[in-house]
Amino acid sequence: MVPGVLLVSQNAFAEAVGHSDPIAPALLALFVVLLAAKLGDELFERLSLPAVLGELIAGIVLGNLVLVNPAWSFLEPLRVTPIRENWALILDSLARFGVIILLFEVGLESTVKGMMKVGKSALLVAVLGVIAPFLLGFAVSWIFVKELPPALAAAVPGFSLNYVHLFMGAVLCATSVGITARVFKDLGKLQTKEAQIILGAAVIDDVLGLIILAVVSGIVSAAEMGRALDIGSILRLIGVAVLFLVGSLTVGAFLVPRIMGQLAKLRTGGMMIVSALLFCFGMAYLANAVGLAPIVGAFAAGLLLEEVHFRKFREDVEIEHLIKPISAFLVPIFFVLMGIQVRLEMFAQLSVLGVATGLTIAAIVGKQVCGLGVLERGVDRLSVGIGMIPRGEVGLIFAGAGRLLRVIDDATFSAAVIMVIATTLITPPVLKMVLARREGMNRVIG
Amino acid sequence: MVPGVLLVSQNAFAEAVGHSDPIAPALLALFVVLLAAKLGDELFERLSLPAVLGELIAGIVLGNLVLVNPAWSFLEPLRVTPIRENWALILDSLARFGVIILLFEVGLESTVKGMMKVGKSALLVAVLGVIAPFLLGFAVSWIFVKELPPALAAAVPGFSLNYVHLFMGAVLCATSVGITARVFKDLGKLQTKEAQIILGAAVIDDVLGLIILAVVSGIVSAAEMGRALDIGSILRLIGVAVLFLVGSLTVGAFLVPRIMGQLAKLRTGGMMIVSALLFCFGMAYLANAVGLAPIVGAFAAGLLLEEVHFRKFREDVEIEHLIKPISAFLVPIFFVLMGIQVRLEMFAQLSVLGVATGLTIAAIVGKQVCGLGVLERGVDRLSVGIGMIPRGEVGLIFAGAGRLLRVIDDATFSAAVIMVIATTLITPPVLKMVLARREGMNRVIG
Numbered sequence: 001m002v003p004g005v006l007l008v009s010q011n012a013f014a015e016a017v018g019h020s021d022p023i024a025p026a027l028l029a030l031f032v033v034l035l036a037a038k039l040g041d042e043l044f045e046r047l048s049l050p051a052v053l054g055e056l057i058a059g060i061v062l063g064n065l066v067l068v069n070p071a072w073s074f075l076e077p078l079r080v081t082p083i084r085e086n087w088a089l090i091l092d093s094l095a096r097f098g099v100i101i102l103l104f105e106v107g108l109e110s111t112v113k114g115m116m117k118v119g120k121s122a123l124l125v126a127v128l129g130v131i132a133p134f135l136l137g138f139a140v141s142w143i144f145v146k147e148l149p150p151a152l153a154a155a156v157p158g159f160s161l162n163y164v165h166l167f168m169g170a171v172l173c174a175t176s177v178g179i180t181a182r183v184f185k186d187l188g189k190l191q192t193k194e195a196q197i198i199l200g201a202a203v204i205d206d207v208l209g210l211i212i213l214a215v216v217s218g219i220v221s222a223a224e225m226g227r228a229l230d231i232g233s234i235l236r237l238i239g240v241a242v243l244f245l246v247g248s249l250t251v252g253a254f255l256v257p258r259i260m261g262q263l264a265k266l267r268t269g270g271m272m273i274v275s276a277l278l279f280c281f282g283m284a285y286l287a288n289a290v291g292l293a294p295i296v297g298a299f300a301a302g303l304l305l306e307e308v309h310f311r312k313f314r315e316d317v318e319i320e321h322l323i324k325p326i327s328a329f330l331v332p333i334f335f336v337l338m339g340i341q342v343r344l345e346m347f348a349q350l351s352v353l354g355v356a357t358g359l360t361i362a363a364i365v366g367k368q369v370c371g372l373g374v375l376e377r378g379v380d381r382l383s384v385g386i387g388m389i390p391r392g393e394v395g396l397i398f399a400g401a402g403r404l405l406r407v408i409d410d411a412t413f414s415a416a417v418i419m420v421i422a423t424t425l426i427t428p429p430v431l432k433m434v435l436a437r438r439e440g441m442n443r444v445i446g
Numbered sequence: 447m448v449p450g451v452l453l454v455s456q457n458a459f460a461e462a463v464g465h466s467d468p469i470a471p472a473l474l475a476l477f478v479v480l481l482a483a484k485l486g487d488e489l490f491e492r493l494s495l496p497a498v499l500g501e502l503i504a505g506i507v508l509g510n511l512v513l514v515n516p517a518w519s520f521l522e523p524l525r526v527t528p529i530r531e532n533w534a535l536i537l538d539s540l541a542r543f544g545v546i547i548l549l550f551e552v553g554l555e556s557t558v559k560g561m562m563k564v565g566k567s568a569l570l571v572a573v574l575g576v577i578a579p580f581l582l583g584f585a586v587s588w589i590f591v592k593e594l595p596p597a598l599a600a601a602v603p604g605f606s607l608n609y610v611h612l613f614m615g616a617v618l619c620a621t622s623v624g625i626t627a628r629v630f631k632d633l634g635k636l637q638t639k640e641a642q643i644i645l646g647a648a649v650i651d652d653v654l655g656l657i658i659l660a661v662v663s664g665i666v667s668a669a670e671m672g673r674a675l676d677i678g679s680i681l682r683l684i685g686v687a688v689l690f691l692v693g694s695l696t697v698g699a700f701l702v703p704r705i706m707g708q709l710a711k712l713r714t715g716g717m718m719i720v721s722a723l724l725f726c727f728g729m730a731y732l733a734n735a736v737g738l739a740p741i742v743g744a745f746a747a748g749l750l751l752e753e754v755h756f757r758k759f760r761e762d763v764e765i766e767h768l769i770k771p772i773s774a775f776l777v778p779i780f781f782v783l784m785g786i787q788v789r790l791e792m793f794a795q796l797s798v799l800g801v802a803t804g805l806t807i808a809a810i811v812g813k814q815v816c817g818l819g820v821l822e823r824g825v826d827r828l829s830v831g832i833g834m835i836p837r838g839e840v841g842l843i844f845a846g847a848g849r850l851l852r853v854i855d856d857a858t859f860s861a862a863v864i865m866v867i868a869t870t871l872i873t874p875p876v877l878k879m880v881l882a883r884r885e886g887m888n889r890v891i892g
């Protein structure tokens with residue numbers, strides 16, 4: 001073998017001759033991630049633990065292999081922000097599609113009517129579940145954070161520490177419903193009042209979180225500039241978001257049956273699933289465009305679509321059955337990637353760990369107030385409180401916004417990340433336990 | 447509204463406050479592409495034309511809107527190589543997954559046994575279908591290409607033009623089976639001998655194309671360096687590819703039932719579809735690793751998996767039904783994106799158009815020799831010849847390799863692109879027509 005024989009580099013030659021597909025590294029990563037997901041699923045299923053926790057742990061193991069041997073760093077590209085490598089970007093996108101599909105699927109199993117029934121409780125649960133963590137977050141920040149981030153202190157000398165606490169409060173507000181929805185779904189309990197209240201509250205939560213983030217960001221950036229708060233644009237942002245939710249649910253209830261009736265007349269194959277996906281992606285995009293999380297749009301799309309709309313399609317299957325293979329493919333990628341992004345070495349930083357513990361306790365305790373918002377009798381308030389715990393990616397996005405505004409420094413950001421990890425990992429086993437206990441009690445009473 | 451009130455840029459603020467998801471632009475693009483695909487499908491279905499052609503044309507319309515109004519350039523990021531924008535990369539990847547899933551699905555509908563039955567014909571068809579286009583491509587290049595690409599002429603003064611012709615011959619060799627498979631699939635004719643022979647030939651074709659490209663690239667780069675041809679590494683490349691195909695089909699036939707039997711014992715939900723996808727992605731990756739196209743691996747995976755392997759799974763569905771929603775989602779993306787990448791303005795370049803016409807005729811006529819390779823009686827030789835016409839992305843990859851080695855200049859590359867477009871667009875309607883004629887004849891005879 002004479003490697004120098006080639007004019008072009010070995011790599012380029014191999015690529016040219018072997019016509020290597022740019023998708024190849026993503027195929028390999030996908031293989032590893034899906035395999036890990038299913039192994040995690042299976043192991044935890046056998047241990048009677050939630051499958052989703054198995055996927056998270058599988059991800060944590062994969063991602064932290066690098067701590068065992070620095071050479072096993074192949075998954076590092078998935079753990080940096082922003083993602084730079086193409087294959088990592090592809091996997092990250094599939095994961096994002098995964099959580100969108102998950103919430104769409106969960107929405108499909110619920111109806112607008114069912115949500116309306118628990119509407120008042122959901123609203124109350126959401127409001128309480130935003131106020132309490134906000135105050136607790138403020139308090140934790142007040143206890144632990146004694147000085148401004150250096151960059152901010154240098155830029156705006158008179159900046160008040162209270163603004164930092166305000167932001168930390170905001171970080172704790174919004175529930176991330178993916179984890180909880182998955183646990184209820186795995187247990188076949190999405191139809192219970194507890195699940196419906198949590199889902200409704202999580203949607204309202206996202207709107208409230210948006211409002212709080214908008215207001216706090218507005219206050220902070222105005223303070224940084226020494227100018228007045230731009231209330232007009234904040235109000236407009238909020239108005240559009242509320243309009244989107246109310247509008248899509250009312251206009252949608254009118255339009256969707258008609259549109260689906262038209263689509264059912266088309267003769268092309270695969271029309272049913274593609275129509276559903278078009279609706280899901282379209283609503284997710286619109287939600288994002290008005291400043292809400294895409295998953296809120298996907299959930300609303302699922303709520304609006306009901307089995308009856310598909311009756312007239314030529315295909316003789318239920319839409320839930322068509323979405324299932326897609327979610328079986330994409331959803332585990334989301335949870336494994338969440339696990340991969342956990343950096344276990346962060347837990348070793350003592351300075352961060354104090355704030356992290358405080359934030360985590362505030363996050364958990366804060367949401368337990370939610371149970372008080374439940375108006376219906378016979379609904380398990382504890383499950384509602386537990387189900388609202390996970391903060392997930394929304395909390396991270398909020399913390400990221402704070403970092404952008406320079407009120408949150410790297411150490412506090414790390415603490416917020418640990419809080420997200422902890423609330424994410426705690427919820428599945430505790431929720432499963434609480435639901436099982438509840439079932440046992442019902443059996444005794446019945 | 448006072449836009450200057452914010453310290454961070456408006457954009458960063460909007461992103462921070464509205465927690466905009468990085469997936470949002472991809473969601474929008476996906477919405478547009480899927481909608482266009484289904485509209486194209488429906489229109490062509492009603493015109494009794496192949497649905498896949500509808501998707502290609504829908505893509506051509508979308509991509510060339512920019513010719514109508516330069517402001518409508520939103521899809522341009524999908525038309526540049528290499529792709530730079532994240533959303534375009536995501537769509538491109540979904541398209542690549544799409545064609546992998548398509549070939550896997552096609553493989554699922556065929557069996558190793560069925561392929562072996564037509565093995566001799568497939569081999570003969572493949573060999574003839576590689577030799578004839580190679581010679582014709584050489585001839586066309588000899589007629590039209592009268593001087594070396596300037597860059598190469600400057601670098602290697604004594605370089606022979608014959609090497610350029612050699613490369614152009616290689617570009618015409620490999621069939622791209624996606625289009626043909628889709629037409630047979632849409633017509634429910636994948637089980638016919640014609641389809642089986644074409645599929646088998648296309649797989650062998652890819653191996654032959656790999657060999658030719660390896661040899662020609664080796665000769666050309668050796669000539670460019672003025673050194674001897676590195677036969678050793680070329681032989682190794684070929685050996686590995688052949689070993690992969692033969693090995694996977696023989697070892698796979700033994701191992702797959704056992705592995706699937708073990709997997710069937712697992713209790714986790716979604717095991718059946720995820721097992722199938724793992725196998726598909728794994729084989730696609732391996733095929734790519736040995737220098738073959740990933741779709742060849744996906745097809746082999748589909749061939750090896752048979753319905754009987756899934757009997758023991760808890761889930762009471764057929765694997766074809768599980769893969770269908772995924773392919774209904776991903777496959778149209780591939781065809782619309784192929785259409786989007788067609789630059790209609792290229793057809794206006796007269797200098798390129800001559801070579802392009804010559805190449806296209808050589809590509810079409812060259813594959814008609816394939817019919818002679820069919821040994822079975824009662825098999826329609828014309829459909830086999832037509833079905834082998836499309837060159838698709840493999841031809842482009844070969845031409846790209848030539849450009850990398852500097853033997854193919856931009857004009858000739860454009861001509862190769864037009865050849866790929868033309869063979870892709872011609873095949874579906876002609877193949878459908880030929881198959882219908884054949885059916886009519888059978889009815890008369892019967």
